[in-house]
Amino acid sequence: MAGGGGLVRRRAPAVAGTFYPAQSAPLLAAVTALLEPAVAAEPAVAAMAPHAGYVYSGHTAGRVFAALDVPRRCIVVAPNHTGEGEAAHGGSVCALGVFATPMGDVPVDEPLAAILLAECLYLEDDPKAHRREHAVEVELPFLLARRPDLTIVPVVVGWSDWPRTRALGEALARTVERAGEPVLLVASSDMTHYEPAAEAQRKDRLALAELERLDGETLLDVTRRHRVTMCGRVPAAAVAHAARLLGASAGRVVETSHSGMVTGDDRSVVSYAGMVMR
Numbered sequence: 001m002a003g004g005g006g007l008v009r010r011r012a013p014a015v016a017g018t019f020y021p022a023q024s025a026p027l028l029a030a031v032t033a034l035l036e037p038a039v040a041a042e043p044a045v046a047a048m049a050p051h052a053g054y055v056y057s058g059h060t061a062g063r064v065f066a067a068l069d070v071p072r073r074c075i076v077v078a079p080n081h082t083g084e085g086e087a088a089h090g091g092s093v094c095a096l097g098v099f100a101t102p103m104g105d106v107p108v109d110e111p112l113a114a115i116l117l118a119e120c121l122y123l124e125d126d127p128k129a130h131r132r133e134h135a136v137e138v139e140l141p142f143l144l145a146r147r148p149d150l151t152i153v154p155v156v157v158g159w160s161d162w163p164r165t166r167a168l169g170e171a172l173a174r175t176v177e178r179a180g181e182p183v184l185l186v187a188s189s190d191m192t193h194y195e196p197a198a199e200a201q202r203k204d205r206l207a208l209a210e211l212e213r214l215d216g217e218t219l220l221d222v223t224r225r226h227r228v229t230m231c232g233r234v235p236a237a238a239v240a241h242a243a244r245l246l247g248a249s250a251g252r253v254v255e256t257s258h259s260g261m262v263t264g265d266d267r268s269v270v271s272y273a274g275m276v277m278r
Contacts, residue, residue: 009097009127015134016102019053020141024102030054031103031145034062041069041146042278046185046243048211048236048251050272051078051138056259057190057272061142063255064274070146071182073109073153075116075172077235078135078188080158085129089122090158091168092129099154101140109151115178116153120171122164129156135188135232143186157234160224162217165234169216169241176246187239189232191273197258197266203228204256204271211275212251216241243277251277 016022021030034054049064050057085092095113098105117123130136136154143150157168176183191207192200207228210219216237223233230236240251258271 011094011097011099011127011130013100013102014132014137019134019138022102027102027141028145030058031141034058035066035142035145039066041067043069043182044184044276044278045246045248046187046239046277048187048189048239048273048275049139050190050274051135051188052190052270052272056262056270057257060255060257060272060274061139064276065142065146067254067276068146068184070143070150071184072147072149073112073151073179073181074143074184074186075112075153075155075175076136076139076186076188077155077157077239078133079232079235080129080133080156081135081231082132083158084132085126085158087124087126087129089164091120091123092126092156093117093123094127094130094154095125099137099140099152101144103141103144106140106144107151109153112175112179112183113153116171116175119174120168122167123155130154139186139188160220160234162220165216165220165238166241169238170245172238172242173245176242185239185242187232187235189230189236191230191271193229193231193270194268197260197269200258200269200271201256204273207233208253208273208275211236211240212253214240214244214248214251214277240277248277251275
């Protein structure tokens with residue numbers, strides 16, 4: 001885990017204290033509550049979970065992670081909201097070091113990151129892209145609560161086309177096959193942004209139908225044609241494509257929700273969905 005100069009590359013939390021509690025005990029209590037009630041956790045090839053503040057999307061995220069038998073190694077694929085980073089093709093891996101959380105540091109799975117970088121020409125080791133990006137970070141307390149010896153490969157992407165997304169999905173599948181032990185793929189995404197709740201739910205159903213079929217290419221087409229403002233459509237499409245290549249047969253929606261359920265205002269919401277792919 002040595003970075004430049006022999007020092008450990010340590011990525012500090014960017015949204016602790018805003019999206020979720022900044023202290024260990026309150027955060028663990030919050031995540032534990034969101035993971036209840038306990039359900040029969042089963043292995044899965046992949047999953048999709050939202051990444052908003054826990055007060056809004058935490059319940060849906062909790063339903064996803066409660067349903068998963070989380071292995072030690074996870075690859076989390078997320079959108080690049082900030083636009084930061086230096087990767088020429090828009091795909092950024094944080095390939096060294098640790099991601100700090102209030103519940104403890106999560107080591108980057110450096111051998112697995114090296115495999116993924118070798119398998120995908122569109123990815124680079126680009127820690128600057130991860131410095132302020134929240135979409136990987138928000139998932140980590142859930143994963144850590146389910147698997148204390150967790151290691152991750154954090155990936156953020158900033159493109160929107162299918163050829164690069166397909167290549168990423170294929171690289172993810174080959175990386176999992178080469179890992180030698182179970183690896184969970186996690187797509188981090190919220191759904192429709194800032195539309196009336198009924199319209200958001202209508203648009204979300206179009207996108208989720210393609211994810212249920214594990215059809216990443218059509219997902220990108222549907223979200224473009226119907227203007228579904230799903231921020232993690234590329235991560236979700238890549239992970240769904242990888243899941244199909246790895247033998248998954250379908251995606252199952254665990255829960256859908258939206259911010260109006262918390263605020264009481266359905267006029268302009270952000271919507272969320274959780275899915276497990278087996």
